[in-house]
Amino acid sequence: EPEVTQTPSHQVTQMGQEVILRCVPISNHLYFYWYRQILGQKVEFLVSFYNNEISEKSEIFDDQFSVERPDGSNFTLKIRSTKLEDSAMYFCASSVTRGETQYFGPGTRLLVL
Amino acid sequence: QKEVEQNSGPLSVPEGAIASLNCTYSDRGSQSFFWYRQYSGKSPELIMFIYSNGDKEDGRFTAQLNKASQYVSLLIRDSQPSDSATYLCAAQLPNTGNQFYFGTGTSLTVIP
Numbered sequence: 001e002p003e004v005t006q007t008p009s010h011q012v013t014q015m016g017q018e019v020i021l022r023c024v025p026i027s028n029h030l031y032f033y034w035y036r037q038i039l040g041q042k043v044e045f046l047v048s049f050y051n052n053e054i055s056e057k058s059e060i061f062d063d064q065f066s067v068e069r070p071d072g073s074n075f076t077l078k079i080r081s082t083k084l085e086d087s088a089m090y091f092c093a094s095s096v097t098r099g100e101t102q103y104f105g106p107g108t109r110l111l112v113l
Numbered sequence: 114q115k116e117v118e119q120n121s122g123p124l125s126v127p128e129g130a131i132a133s134l135n136c137t138y139s140d141r142g143s144q145s146f147f148w149y150r151q152y153s154g155k156s157p158e159l160i161m162f163i164y165s166n167g168d169k170e171d172g173r174f175t176a177q178l179n180k181a182s183q184y185v186s187l188l189i190r191d192s193q194p195s196d197s198a199t200y201l202c203a204a205q206l207p208n209t210g211n212q213f214y215f216g217t218g219t220s221l222t223v224i225p
Contacts, residue, residue: 104149
């Protein structure tokens with residue numbers, strides 16, 4: 001069964017550094033998403049992406065964040081100048097089309113020191 | 114205001130019993146609702162979705178939706194210890210694009 005994959009599974013970085021989180025959505029899916037879950041808190045929407053552009057973004061997704069689909073398979077989330085409060089689990093998800101079920105990847109646990 | 118509320122629990126049920134998980138939402142524009150299961154440290158895993166009023170059954174799981182009361186629930190019959198997890202309710206609002214709004218989740222423990 002096709003799955004969303006994410007790399008790395010864990011990332012430790014120093015405050016102020018840039019990180020890139022990678023995702024490979026399910027191959028026939030057209031919509032891609034990033035969510036964040038701070039430990040013990042709810043899953044929060046960051047951004048959705050369709051047809052090589054951002055479809056929607058939340059208040060969390062400020063200028064520090066960017067997304068890109070650099071090739072036909074990868075979908076990345078870049079966090080510039082990381083802050084302590086960026087420490088969280090970051091989930092990538094994808095769906096066949098708008099409004100359909102979103103399937104989540106295993107997540108990348110980011111720790112900013 | 115787009116809020117999804119869940120009782121955080123913990124909810125404990127004996128093995129074989131029915132577990133009832135509840136979720137309310139504030140935005141009447143919400144159209145689709147999803148139940149995900151999340152084991153500690155893992156990603157959300159889809160259980161089922163519902164978008165029509167009434168009940169929807171899938172194996173041991175039944176989702177119930179009442180749009181007039183802005184209420185959605187998940188029943189787990191014949192609960193198993195492997196069902197012990199956090200259950201996330203998510204609402205999808207078409208007017209806001211495609212994002213899901215998640216509740217904080219209800220922690221369920223099934224006692225053998």
